[in-house]
Amino acid sequence: MSGNGTETKAYLLDTNVFRYKSSPSAHTNHKKAAKRFWKDVLQEVRHEEAVLYIPKEVIRELELQSYTLGEKERQRISELLENITITIPDWTTPDMEHQVRKMAAYIRSEYQRKINAMRDMEYGSVSDARILLTAWQYDCILVTANIKDFALYPLLFPQHEHRLLNLLSNDYVTISPSIYDTIHHDPIFTGMLQELNDFINR
Template sequence: MGNITETKVYMLDTNVFRYKSNPRAHKSYKKATKRFWRNVLQEFRNGESVLYIPKEVIRELEVQSYTLSEKENQRIAQLLELIEETVPDLATPEIEHQIRKITAYVRSEYKSDINAARDMEYGSVSDARILLAAWQYDCIFVTANIKDFMLYPLLFPQNESRLFDLLSENYVIIDPTVYENIHRDPVFAGMLQDLHNMLER
């Protein structure tokens, strides 16, 4: 094995900042988040990773800042200083809607197959914006709220680790057979092709 290490590009969700800064967060959530930041900052210092956030996360943190203490806002501001790039808005309302439609279809047809123990939702418009930013910038997406982002691993080749669950500290893996069944589904394939067509316009 050579010495060249591929740089990881992490896209961080809003809760990655909130659980680190909130003194009232559940103890296990706070510990997991602290471990993530400790590990990713070590990678960052070693030149092994970079940190991105979507513009939508900046908006969410700004809105939430009015309900937070000054200390929490200061902690979030310190974390934001580590971010390499803020990704601009990439989605139109039609693209956001298409992402939510695809997720809703997968949820209706394959929810129990993907993971019977894990809930799956189609997410908000804000979630669709965040998902698209992570996908278009080819990122590892980190979130504590994976139920709204279960479409994300399906947008990449099956063997790629792309959705990191902040709380379990593991990548979300979709069973290869389930992955193949979903991608062979003509409805899913057609909806995904429509999404690609929208992005190419």
């Protein structure tokens, strides 16, 4: 599956994709963006143009958050979850999660000012690292409203591929070819990427 071309798209959904659609207190623009995404993606699913994935980590986050939600919102989330094609079980390790956070911290330190999409970049939480790694391992388009926590993700794929979809703006995060090439010729980054692959292939 691929984020490009006519092949079936595999979307992996972050927690906020569910919360912004279901929460009565969500910001109006956030709620509109989530409604638009769900309307469009469910049409793609019906036409067999897309499948929806969710990592176990997002299930856990929604479960924890459910204790502070009203019954209607919990029901809306439950209804959205019925559209998920596959729930992906845990497979990451603490070493993998730390490596992803370390890579993001390095990119933030060295390249944040050069990349518009990374100006507010963070290295994210352990939970974010699990979600990112799951999306990468299963070759998915990662859908999130928290682009700053996942700005590393496009750098794990060829430059031309659309892999990180901003829920709020409904467009893909892109990195210019020149900056992408600079990063991928950075020996520290390439060494970190090799280490990550080594962790996965053990």
